[in-house]
Amino acid sequence: MSRIPQAVDRRASAAGLRTVAVFEASKGVAVVVLAIILIAVRGQIEDYTEDFLFALHLAPDRRFARWIMDAATKLSDAHAWTVFLAGATYSTVRFVEAWGLWHFRVWAEWFALLSGTLYLPWEILKVAERASWERVGILVINIAIILYMLVIRVRDARSRENGEGARHESGK
16 A cells, blocks of 8 residues: 655755755745836836946946847837746745745655756856856755755655655565
């Protein structure tokens, strides 16, 4: 007779899961803040973008500055709301994952493993395209989370197998 896996992980480290939960929640908060700022300044985005570039001492004739200004001028209200809704969706997913990890839910561990793995090819491409401390740091953190979740899930599967085998042997 197979045993139904538990919905709550009682073996994983509380500190480890909660650290990942805080990290995931902080990503959600950052996107919410950026989305709110985008909606708040959508009518004046070009002015704010110019001020931002000036504060960074980026010359308007630089390629990066022109790219930023071009993107700002093309940002319509409909596009801003689309970006806002996408950000809200992303944040909701991060908050749900963080809640699940904070409360030791097995589904959240699987979800963290899956979502981290889905981002991995894109992050590797970004580092290969142009390596920077930020991109490498994000990649390293993501790999660490993936490996941590993988270790938790493999350890749980092995302990269930060992528990099942011991019961079958004692039942003979």
